Amino acid sequence: MDFSLVELSDEDAAFQQRARTFLDTHVTDEVRRRDRDTGDNFDEGVHLAMGADGWLAAERAPESEGGLNRLRRRLWDLEKRRAQVPWVTAGTTAIVTGSVEKFASPEVRAEVLPKIDSGEVRLCLGYTEPDGGSDVATCKTRAVRDGEHWIINGSKMFTTGAHNCQYVFLITNTDPDAPKHKSLTMFLVPLDTPGIEIQGLRTVDGDRTNIVYYSDVRVHDRYRLGEVSGGWAVLMGPLSEEHGVVDAAHDGLQDVSILIHQGTTMATRVDRIAGILGQKGPDGRRPLDDRAVALRLGRSIARMEAALSAPHMFGRVALAQTMRDISPDLMDILGSGSALPIDTEGATDDGGAEHLFRWAPLCGIYGGTLEVFRNMIAQHVLGLGRPDYSQPARAKAH
Structure with a gap:
């Protein structure tokens, strides 16, 4: 992995600012609130605005045909994450689009692809x-x-x-x-x-x-x-992308693992919790002055940082498992107010740890369960044999 900083040219800095201005205009507090209420992880108004302003076409097209280059694609992705763009449906669309381009009939490509670019088709x-x-x-x-x-x-x-x-x-x-x-x-x-x-x-x-x-x-x-009956060949590309079984790019301008969006959300929530635990109470003491609290928070942060650095399939497993492991510990440190959800009076950290606790089981089954990915790592990375799930033979009665 390459952790070096990328120096932006004036043109790239202007591109970043244009992306940020567009997203701040369209991804409002109302959009984020509505997304929490519906649970859709999609906002049609934002998506259509991206299409109308050319962002969706630029995402899909190669650089040689007017699409985003590697650096600007990375900037755009990071700005979307910063703005908390509702993303899942746009993500599934992107996963499938490559198979449509490669395997669909000319009539279906003509029917579908232009409207993917405009945002009308997902x-x-x-x-x-x-x-x-x-x-x-x-x-x-x-x-x-x-x-x-x-x-x-x-x-x-x-x-x-x-x-x-x-x-x-x-x-x-x-x-x-x-x-x-x-x-x-x-x-x-x-x-x-x-x-x-x-x-x-x-x-x-x-x-x-x-x-x-x-x-x-x-x-x-x-x-x-x-x-x-040749569907497996069509399916392999989207499955590999969803599973995160892809090679690292040579320039380092890619997410470390497929669940890095969820991992970044976890990191944001943990940073907020650390800030709360560092604040002085009425008695002048900080929760972090309790060595047990400091130990548990530090242990959670260390695990999270390690998971954020784990690549492709390893990162998928590490991030989901870490979220499962640290969210209840963080709630316990914060106390009973951490069980209240976002926008609830008295919620200790505005529901951040509580949401991680509920989100963690889902992160462990997206695109396949953690057990499936552990088996894939064992077989395809470590070279171990296939698991045997057959019932053990019963001993004969004498």
Whole structure:
């Protein structure tokens, strides 16, 4: 990793200021409050403003075609994070767009890509099934060919953002008798197609996700991405990006790991807590003057700093596990007022630690559970064998 500072030219500094001014204009306190209330992690007004001002097109286009260069892309991403832009639906759209560019028919590319740039079209991920767990290849949602169309039946769980999107990147099973990785076909399904029902679900941290039902959904073959039963090849790029299984860039201008957004939020909350614990009370003493408090806070900060420095898959595991481990300790240090949520009178740190405590379990299952990623590290990085989940053999009775 390269921790050296980047000196901005006058032009790049002006770009940063332009980005900051745009975001401060559109990402208001009202936007952030509304996002907390809805749990959507998306604001259509902000997203459409980004499209109208050319930011979304600049994100997608390569530098040679007028897009952002590496430094300006990094500046833009950091400014969005500073402004707390509601981000999840824009993120799923970005993950899928590459597969649309590479595998979609010319008609679908012409239909979808310009409207991604304008912000009118957003894309969500139709992967997990209610009884499928983290293994997306165990897909039971069926797509059966009917002439130039496909008939799709099944359901998908945790399709976050579906109610704010126009298309879903959908895994289907087109050959139930084939091995699971050779039975999949990918579609980009318009979400206004008859037979699709979206039902909202609230997670423990207040976010909204969805379960989506597909009942005799009729989709034209032009919305197929890639070859029939060749969906695994289409899926691998977006899956790798979501999992954070990507090589580090040569210039160091990338996030250290895929969960760095969540990690940065954790760091901001911990900094606030440290400030509170450093303030003098009516008796003139600071909570940090208690050596036990200082030890526990210091231990939490040390763990957090180590997790923030861990790369790709390691960082995904380290950040999520650290959030799970330190949030209850921080709440305990702060006292009973830390159990109150944001914007509540008497909340010790305006609900920061309480939100981390509720958010931590979700961070441990985004894109797959921590156990899945630990197994991936064991197998693909450490070279260990596959886990054996079979029941142990029973000893024979004598």
